[in-house]
Amino acid sequence: MNTQTLILAILNFENASGYEIKKQSSEGAFSYFVDISYGSIYPTLAKLEADGLVIGRSETQNGRPDKKVFSITAKGRAEFIKTLMSPPAIDKFKSEFLLVAMCADLTSPEIITKAIDKRIGEMEELLKVIGGLRSDCDHPATQWITSYGLHVKGADLEFLKNNRDSLIAMAGQAVKLDEAAE
Amino acid sequence: MNTQTLILAILNFENASGYEIKKQSSEGAFSYFVDISYGSIYPTLAKLEADGLVIGRSETQNGRPDKKVFSITAKGRAEFIKTLMSPPAIDKFKSEFLLVAMCADLTSPEIITKAIDKRIGEMEELLKVIGGLRSDCDHPATQWITSYGLHVKGADLEFLKNNRDSLIAMAGQAVKLDEAAE
DNA sequence: TTCGATATATGTCGTATCGATATATATCAT
DNA sequence: ATGATATATATCGATACGACATATATCGAA
Numbered sequence: 001m002n003t004q005t006l007i008l009a010i011l012n013f014e015n016a017s018g019y020e021i022k023k024q025s026s027e028g029a030f031s032y033f034v035d036i037s038y039g040s041i042y043p044t045l046a047k048l049e050a051d052g053l054v055i056g057r058s059e060t061q062n063g064r065p066d067k068k069v070f071s072i073t074a075k076g077r078a079e080f081i082k083t084l085m086s087p088p089a090i091d092k093f094k095s096e097f098l099l100v101a102m103c104a105d106l107t108s109p110e111i112i113t114k115a116i117d118k119r120i121g122e123m124e125e126l127l128k129v130i131g132g133l134r135s136d137c138d139h140p141a142t143q144w145i146t147s148y149g150l151h152v153k154g155a156d157l158e159f160l161k162n163n164r165d166s167l168i169a170m171a172g173q174a175v176k177l178d179e180a181a182e
Numbered sequence: 183m184n185t186q187t188l189i190l191a192i193l194n195f196e197n198a199s200g201y202e203i204k205k206q207s208s209e210g211a212f213s214y215f216v217d218i219s220y221g222s223i224y225p226t227l228a229k230l231e232a233d234g235l236v237i238g239r240s241e242t243q244n245g246r247p248d249k250k251v252f253s254i255t256a257k258g259r260a261e262f263i264k265t266l267m268s269p270p271a272i273d274k275f276k277s278e279f280l281l282v283a284m285c286a287d288l289t290s291p292e293i294i295t296k297a298i299d300k301r302i303g304e305m306e307e308l309l310k311v312i313g314g315l316r317s318d319c320d321h322p323a324t325q326w327i328t329s330y331g332l333h334v335k336g337a338d339l340e341f342l343k344n345n346r347d348s349l350i351a352m353a354g355q356a357v358k359l360d361e362a363a364e
Numbered sequence: 365t366t367c368g369a370t371a372t373a374t375g376t377c378g379t380a381t382c383g384a385t386a387t388a389t390a391t392c393a394t
Numbered sequence: 395a396t397g398a399t400a401t402a403t404a405t406c407g408a409t410a411c412g413a414c415a416t417a418t419a420t421c422g423a424a
Contacts, residue, residue: 001276001278001281002409002410003409003410005281006281009281009284009285012285012288017372017373017374018373018374018375019372019373019374020373030281032280033275033276033277033280033281034276034277034281035274035276036410036411037410037411037412038374038375038376038411038412039375039376039377039410039411039412039413040409040410040411041374041375042374042375042376043375043376061372061373063372063418063419063420064371064372064373064418064419064420065372065373065374065417065418065419066373066374066418067372067373067374068373068374081288081289084281084282084285084288084289084293085289085293087296087297087300088277088278088279088281088282088297088300088301089278090304091275091276091277091278091279092217092274092275092276092277093215093273093274093275094183094215094216094217094273094274095215095216095270095273095274096183096270096271096273097270097273098214098215098327098330099183099187099188099191099212099215099216099266099270100266100270101323101326101327101330102191102323102324102327103191103194103266103323104323104326105322105323106194106263106266107263107266107267111266111267114269115269115270118269118270119270122272140287140352140355141283141284141285141286141287141349141352142284144283144286144345144348144349144352145280145283145284147341147345148280148283148341148342148345151337151338151340151341152334152337152338152341154337155333155334155336155337155338156333156334156337158333159329159330159333159334160330163326163329163330166326167323167326170322170323170326173322184380184381185380185381199401199402199403200402200403200404201401201402201403202402218381218382219381219382219383220382220383220403220404220405221381221382221383221384221404221405221406222380222381222382223403224403224404224405225404225405243401243402245389245390245391245401246389246390246391246400246401246402247388247389247390247401247402247403248389248402248403249401249402249403250402250403
């Protein structure tokens with residue numbers, strides 16, 4: 001899903017500045033399955049405005065820099081809903097942790113312990129975030145996707161906790177085999 | 183994790199041509215958490231060879247085009263293991279399905295039914311792939327990550343099947359509310 | 365009181381990566 | 395023999411990331 005559609009989705013949800021769109025995508029309601037960089041947001045917002053899919057209004061604030069708040073137009077909403085109609089692409093998933101875990105025997109127990117404990121911490125944090133999104137919003141579809149997230153990420157954390165020690169026990173085995181061969 | 187490290191990881195596992203690296207990353211042992219495009223593979227392989235981290239040898243085949251098989255060097259292996267030592271970055275995850283599900287009320291029951299059934303099919307397919315990887319390889323760390331995948335994706339599929347109908351029931355509600363207001 | 369840290373806010377720029385396309389060889393079923 | 399599929403390498407434009415620059419304002423600490 002391209003940056004344009006993601007921005008339209010966020011603006012269909014509520015009006016926002018570029019900075020607020022970034023927050024929504026990396027900490028807010030969309031953070032669990034979306035992330036957009038500033039390097040994509042500002043140029044795309046300019047293009048979207050040029051095409052009449054969003055309009056921006058400057059707002060002066062007290063105690064903060066001015067901001068430009070964007071809202072979706074009728075044309076933008078039509079375009080967005082049209083995009084929703086096409087079958088969603090398969091999830092994109094990349095995990096450095098799984099690569100490191102797969103190569104556990106090439107490293108040390110210390111490295112693997114740090115990696116899995118870091119992951120357990122991140123997973124607990126993510127569960128808190130999703131739980132927060134869930135209680136903040138009684139919109140049925142949001143309740144559905146947050147229940148989904150809680151279920152899947154809960155199972156994820158459960159596995160990590162139950163199998164932490166067995167992964168650590170595999171660490172450094174390739175090195176030990178080398179030494180035994182000498 | 184950059185393309186260079188991903189290629190070193192695959193070549194540390196077994197020798198491969200550019201085409202075979204692509205297969206490993208999108209259908210093989212690494213496909214569950216990695217994906218690399220040809221547009222990254224061939225230029226990176228050339229750079230890796232220029233830097234002495236891999237070496238390539240041309241092989242003629244019968245009944246197939248020639249291929250250039252790459253293998254990792256001692257320098258390449260040292261570089262790869264060094265990279266494994268740094269704490270793994272958080273998973274990257276993007277889901278068009280969750281965006282569509284969150285906007286279920288803006289579309290129709292037909293669209294949502296297709297989207298969730300497509301996802302259920304993909305999830306069943308992924309479980310088969312991970313199960314296959316698991317039975318093909320008795321390497322302990324591979325057993326660990328495939329058990330992890332089976333556990334998490336199993337929980338995912340379970341939720342989808344148990345909550346399919348409730349999501350479909352939410353579809354098109356925004357449109358119905360519009361009509362009721364007229 | 366000024367220094368550093370943090371938060372808000374917009375924007376750019378080099379680089380990495382994707383996705384589509386081109387090209388070529390060979391097999392196999394229609 | 396024609397079209398589809400698989401193997402194999404490579405490039406190129408478009409897209410997106412990640413780091414940096416810049417500016418305003420608050421707040422606690424030196």
